[in-house]
Amino acid sequence: MTDNWLQSPAAKPSTAHREAALARQSQLTKPPGSLGRLEAAAVNLAALQGTDTPSVERVHIAIFAGDHGVAVERVSAFPQEVTAQMVANFAAGGAAISVLARELGASFSVVDVGTVEPIPGLPGVTDRRIAPGTANLAAGPAMTQAQLQQALDAGREQVDNALDAGCDVFIGGEMGIANTTAATALGCALTGGDLATMTGPGTGLDTHGVRHKMEVLARSLTLNIEARSAPLSSLQAFGGFEIAALTGAYLRAAQRGLPVIVDGFICTAAALAASRINPASNSWMLFSHMSQEPGHLALLQALDADPLVDLEMRLGEGSGAATVVPLLRLACALHNGMHTFADAGVSDKG
16 A cells, blocks of 8 residues: 555644533533533543534534445345445435434435445435445455555545535444455454454344354455454455445544544444554544444454443444434533533532
């Protein structure tokens, strides 16, 4: 991979605004720490946004869709054509993330980075199709260096567009049949984690299906063993186009100082790749929820991340990340709108 925008440093959160936010929290009309992690979330957003009044009102959600060559190994309970069908469902407003975006008043885009079948022009769907799916990661690297660069660039483009439109927070989502297989392989490569612990049912495999999936993954990890030495090589060997695009989005958001809300297992695999490429990007990630996919915990531990909620979700699409936006809005409203003890004429404990 040649030198390019990936080498640019991440922005630095504002220490001054973090300290000011902490000081304000200590003066609000409540016992210290009584609002728990809502306080910490508001303080963190104040530092990331460099403001005394943090906000998550202007949210942009970008869904990256791509197919996976490893689907030929029968590692998913759903057929591959579902990827393109779900892109159409996103565009029509019928998917879970489409509903959530409407309810949140979020701007919403879908990016085709590699469905097997070309998708005819649909409103709200951007064509950045790299190839008709990745190669089979159980038979060799999932993509070429050039394809990896294209996918990373697609993620960068979405963040740049979101910032140009004035968004406060970015949410990345994904769609791609067999992408839990790709994310598991990538997660194992980046963490050295145990395959049996990391492998889950994805779209609903039974016990036999999970065992077969593990066999495919073991073959891939052995075949591509040399790629496990560096994060970009791992992403090229094991990732999907949509996972690489998410990685590019997280890296670009950190460079430009835009907080991101990270969704579940697939997105966290991309976040881990971004963190390994540029460790400072981790500061710009807010982790939304604990996925039911078994490998998610290992990825979160590798990132030293503690998600906000556990709602037993495992849908993907960015749905878990979107679901915590109201909580973050409330955290900001409390931080910005509560009176201090002096404002309210209430006696402090001192």
